[in-house]
Amino acid sequence: MRKVVSSGQPTIKEIAKRLNISVSTVSRALHDHHSIGLKTKARVKELAAELNYERNQTAVYFQQGKTFTIGILLPELSEAFFSSAISGIEDTAYSNNYTVLLGQSHDDEDREKQIIQSMKQHRVDGCIVSIGKNTRNYEHFEMLRQARIPVVFFDRVPDLPNIHAVSVNLESGTIQAVDFLLKKGHRVIGMINGPEQLVASKERATGYIKALRKHRLKYDPELIVNADLTAAGTDSAMEYLLSLKRKVTAIVTFNDYVAMDAVQYALKRKLEINKDITFVSYANTPVSGYTAFPPAASVEQFPYEQGQAATNMLLSLLNGEHPLNDYTNTIMESQLVIHNR
Amino acid sequence: MRKVVSSGQPTIKEIAKRLNISVSTVSRALHDHHSIGLKTKARVKELAAELNYERNQTAVYFQQGKTFTIGILLPELSEAFFSSAISGIEDTAYSNNYTVLLGQSHDDEDREKQIIQSMKQHRVDGCIVSIGKNTRNYEHFEMLRQARIPVVFFDRVPDLPNIHAVSVNLESGTIQAVDFLLKKGHRVIGMINGPEQLVASKERATGYIKALRKHRLKYDPELIVNADLTAAGTDSAMEYLLSLKRKVTAIVTFNDYVAMDAVQYALKRKLEINKDITFVSYANTPVSGYTAFPPAASVEQFPYEQGQAATNMLLSLLNGEHPLNDYTNTIMESQLVIHNR
DNA sequence: GTTATCCGCGCAAGCGTTTGCGTAACACCT
């Protein structure tokens, strides 16, 4: 028989042989099992330390059918929102002795499926997923369910029944945002929203409407425009909004980047920011503080905290503290942050 | 004997039993081994598909002593530079059928050690590491070497002999930056550099000096100041530079964030940007394009590409295409990007 | 017709660890 890999690493078998005891005794000694005598324990531990013994986790994973690993699948690792979320996930996973396996889908459904497949083969204990923009088919997640691998979705949550999810309620933040503008005296408030099918866009829209209703103001559908989040899309959205008969004095933009594009456009049109026109946005990107005209306020979406919450939910699922079939949808509140300058 | 986990997942044993053949035949059939008859292969594959068989990777990993997993250890997952790098690493790992295990050190040496330890126990095949700011002790990497786990360092590379590394040569970019300023007529050029012990700081400084020498200009040490990269630190650096007898008309800042802070300071001092004072910087952060006064140029450091290069290097080490003890230090050239507005 | 060749498959070991159970040895109580 060929020895596949010699790796050199000492095993419990090695320790057992040298000490003339059985491997089971060594294993138990290293785990501080009560049925092992103190002197034996000491001898084992001493030799283990001397040999630089390190337990072969792959063997344990295999034997236990558990890997203490969670898979995390996101559209884009380099996006600020997601990279903060990863940070939150890794931190709480780390402090619970879990490790994190990473994959990015680039919003490609096929790649998403392949990554899920690979994580399943890797026998991750659970997954945290933010789905891609174009994902319409959810059979890969159905496979995970069948394999009894729990999944917690976050932020970009699929429209499915019976899932575990963590997301942020943008409605509340939007209401705060519109409230803020109304209190400043604005009456004609535009909104540059994102693609219609996105849940996030819907929440923004309903928040906007609810805020107006709260103040007994009429909602004018003309004031909401769906854009594609590119600079060009923002430009035409701005062009449209500024062309309306009713003079728009404030605009809620989909995120800080859109806001910055919109500001550029407004400047070209010789509008004075915060006077002729005021912007409120989402994400609260720190860098917007460096711009000449940051949005007057921005809705914080707490990516780090969402990552933490999703991980905690997954861990309680894994620990059995929470039944797998008790589907919970944790919704965090977003919060308007006012930039005073 | 207690059955540890029933998991429900079918195994090759199951397939073998149903087909009345041996497990070895099943295994080989699934691997398209030449010594298995075509009809048997077909039968096996059919049943495997029907049962939704999926190979238990943990068993394979264990048996082969290889996990097709690479560990990546970075100071901060949420920093733009590193998250781009992660993206590059994940992409090339993915297309080579490797998966990626993640850990962040938060620049804490102890945590760095623990993560390395955990990755070692996880039996990752190799590691890609960017060390923490405060790491002075490298014994954890020495342990990896002893365990024959190859490590490729990138960007933040320790000052050790005999390591594999990928980094970007900031000297060339700095020379380009200073060249750029000289051509624009600037003669008194300041530099807000980072902490002295950082290699990156040293490279910036030598690049600066070399560029001046190239143009037969005298180097005035007073013009380089080391700062701590905080807004306050930048302010005092600016105060110092602007207080010099020789009038500084251009400043090279450590990165775009420092540049933005410096711009704010200059504005407070009623200086006109790009007229009284011009800034050139590093990182080429896209967001700086939105600011009122972005640096006139910025040295691109190619984090995504560095990630790719590091991964490719590690993979060729793992595939034996490159001997482990042939230490290579790939240095990519940074490149000045001029922002025309 | 004998020998060499190849095809198709099974046997069994082995990867490192955990763990239920069995069992000596000894002490204690009655």
Next chain:
DNA sequence: AGGTGTTACGCAAACGCTTGCGCGGATAAC
């Protein structure tokens, strides 16, 4: 002396998969 515990350890199976080797039978070569 017999019974009941307790302590300290060993035996061996099991997790799922890969792979060197052996072997019977069919085919080809001489």
